[in-house]
Amino acid sequence: MVHQMMKTKISSAPRASRARSSMAWWARGMVAVILGSLAACSSPPLQSPSPTPGSPASTPVPAAPSARSAQRWVAADWRDLPGWGSDDLLAAWPALLAGCQRPAPGWAEFCARAALQSPADPMEAAVLLMKHLRPWRLAADTGETTGLLTGYFEPQLAARRSRQGTFQWALHALPADPALRRTPRRDIDANPRFAALELAYVDDPFGLLQLQIQGSGRLAVRDAAGVERITRVAYAGHNDQPFQSVVRALLDRGEISDATPRTLAAWASRNPTRINDALAVNPRVVYFREEPLPDANIGPRGAQGVPLTPGRSVAVDRSVIALGTPLWLDSTEPLSTTPMRRLVMAQDTGSAIVGAVRADLFWGWGEEAALNASRTKQALRLWALLPQGVTP
CATH class of the missing domain: 2.40.40.10 (RlpA-like domain)
Incomplete structure (x- = not known):
């Protein structure tokens, strides 16, 4: 961008x-x-090279x-x-x-x-x-x-390579099996086949949801030595499930007053055991592929x-x-x-x-x-x- x-x-x-x-x-x-x-x-018309067959x-x-x-x-x-x-x-x-x-x-x-x-x-x-x-x-x-x-914009989230502490929310690569790819959000964590597809883990479930809505983003990944590296995750596909707004459901029930990141983070802090059920309102999951980010000034x-x-x-x-x-x-x-x-x-x-x-x-x-x-x-x-x- x-x-x-x-x-x-x-x-x-x-x-x-x-x-x-x-x-x-x-x-x-x-x-x-x-x-x-x-x-x-x-x-006069500019003479361009003769196009190759099949070219635009x-x-x-x-x-x-x-x-x-x-x-x-x-x-x-x-x-x-x-x-x-x-x-x-x-x-x-x-x-x-x-x-x-x-x-x-x-x-x-x-x-x-x-x-x-x-x-x-x-x-x-x-x-x-x-x-x-x-x-x-x-x-x-x-x-x-x-x-x-x-x-729209490109979000950036803090991430880790292994599940630890508050970093519990996984980004997944696109499954090669079409049947596995169509798994609804609610059933992904319970399916052991998705473990091998976990790219990274973030500590913000609503940030991950925003990342999936935007379709691409950046991860600030900190390794075991404490070194942080920015990488990009790009859209690789989705699970063919219908999209439903998680935030709209919370607003309609009166559980949040607005859709700002601060309000959503406060709701998650008050309701840690309800986060999975809240996210499951939206069965659609977006899968990602990781790309290098040699220049932070270049968009996805x-x-x-x-x-x-x-x-x-x-x-x-x-x-x-x-x-x-x-x-x-x-x-x-x-x-x-x-x-x-x-x-x-x-x-x-x-x-x-x-x-x-x-x-x-x-x-x-x-x-x-x-x-x-x-x-x-x-x-x-x-x-x-x-x-x-x-x-x-």
Whole structure:
């Protein structure tokens, strides 16, 4: 999840304010100039290497929209994109290039051009996008253009390699036996065949539940010598059981007042013998595979197979939006009316992410990312950017 989020110091506020003011001026004045100049300047098609059979580049360009998809994709103008020109497109460029590592059908030429023409500033990035891409407004089958934005993050939990003390909650690798793989949560601990699949043990049962919901995370593993090493656990599959919210059940029964980690930890401390029954409300279990983490600033790989970028990668419904598609996002900051308008990349999916105007924004890792993710539940409008000549 390549652009790292950093806390803003108070002393940097005047500079940030001047930057936003300058960018807003650029948005008001320069977009019209660029649009007017596009007709006067053009570049010849970039000759890309001949694709190998079966490669994404050799896949035929999608046909014209069907009646169903036409309701979701409406050709738009760059002027239709709220706040277009106000975003720092250079901050989004690493995510765009990452998506080009596995381009969607029809994207080979643009990706080759983007790799060769690295923009020097946001204006140059905007010109490149506007010359070679076209915006399409996304809408639901009903024609509704407003949907929902949520957020997710990469949790980090303390862990041990052996079950000890409070570290009693196991993460499991994916069973090779399909029948064993479908075991409900309640029955896993009692099945001795799962002992060989235990990757590590954590001391926070609700943290483990959050890790399974998010689908990937980091473990701070302390060995017998007291040395701590950060490793990543990535999604490997699940047990094909339906998902049920453990937290919602506790809220509905009035056992907790909110879903914060502190409240859940306090409930677990008061009810140690009831934790297993509480977790068993959700029969679904997510299995993991362990991966090295040579660079702590690189996010986990999403469904597209490329590292996710904090604030720039989103999970989408891949039946509507092809992975690797740039999107213009129009929403608000968490718990705020401040507009959040930016270029993001469709690089992940999620079982709860369904529909044309639906996205889950990856916030990164750490406490700030967790807080932003928990607070993200805002109205959303989306525009997809497709290469000229490519239709949805």
